[in-house]
Amino acid sequence: MKIVLLGYMGSGKSAIGSLLSQKLQISFYDLDNEIEKIEQIAISEIFKTKGEIYFRKKENEVLKAILALEQDFVLSLGGGTPCYYNNIELLKAAGLSSYYLKATTDTLVKRLMDEKNSRPLLHNQDENSLKDFINKHLFDRNYYYHQATKIVNVDDKTIEEISNEISDALT
Template identity: 70%
Template sequence: MKIVLLGYMGCGKSVIGAFLAEKLQIPFYDLDQEIEKETQISISELFQTRGEIYFRKKENDTLNNFLDKKEHFILSLGGGTPCYYNNHELLRQEGVFSIYLKASVATLVSRLIKEKAQRPLLHNQDEVNLKDFINKHLFDRNFYYHQATKIVNVDDKSVEQIANEIQALLA
């Protein structure tokens, strides 16, 4: 079983993925962290020094390598991963159970406004601009996110509730 979590930054992919992996007793991986391990460079530094095209190619290669593995795992993707190359099609292949963790704009703004310093794309955003920024991204990414096997709404739910909901979908 290959469980892949996708959705916008701040929707909870990493937190929910780690919690669910522990619950299911299978390994958890974060695609961005795997890219950082492989390149020995942070994602923001990769963007700055090598550019987005290099990063997206590395992201696609790393995703392909993961999906070729024979083991069970949970993998959280970067927010933009499904939108580049043929990544959204890779998530539809046999043996991959992809889940879009869907959060409302209000939920995303309330979470991301606190994390601006750690998120390079958000450094210059105030709350009003952040809302517009997220709305535009969600509009642009909507098609790709909705290619997931299942959609789970995360608004007003605990990590445990979301993990239980995903576990029920897997049965």
């Protein structure tokens, strides 16, 4: 059983993935964390010092390595992962269950305002510019996100409710 969570930053991929893996008693991988382990620096530093193109290449390499694992796992992708290189095709070819954690722009703004200092793409955003930024990204990424096996609305739900919804869908 290989489960992949995708969606915009702030949709809850990491928190839900961690809880879901505990519930299913399988390994959990957070793609960004795996990249940080390999590079031995934070994602924000990779963006700052090596640039987004370097990051996206590394992201693709690490994704391929995780998808090649023989074991069962839950994998949380970065928000942009499905949109670069052939990542969405890799996911589809892997024959796994993928879930788009779909949130409204208002939900994402509320969640991300407090986290913008730790997110390299959001550093200089106020609430209005963040809303515009998210809307543009969601428009651009919509095609990729909607190629997931299933769509799970995460608005006004707890991490527990969402992980239960996904685990129930697996049976």
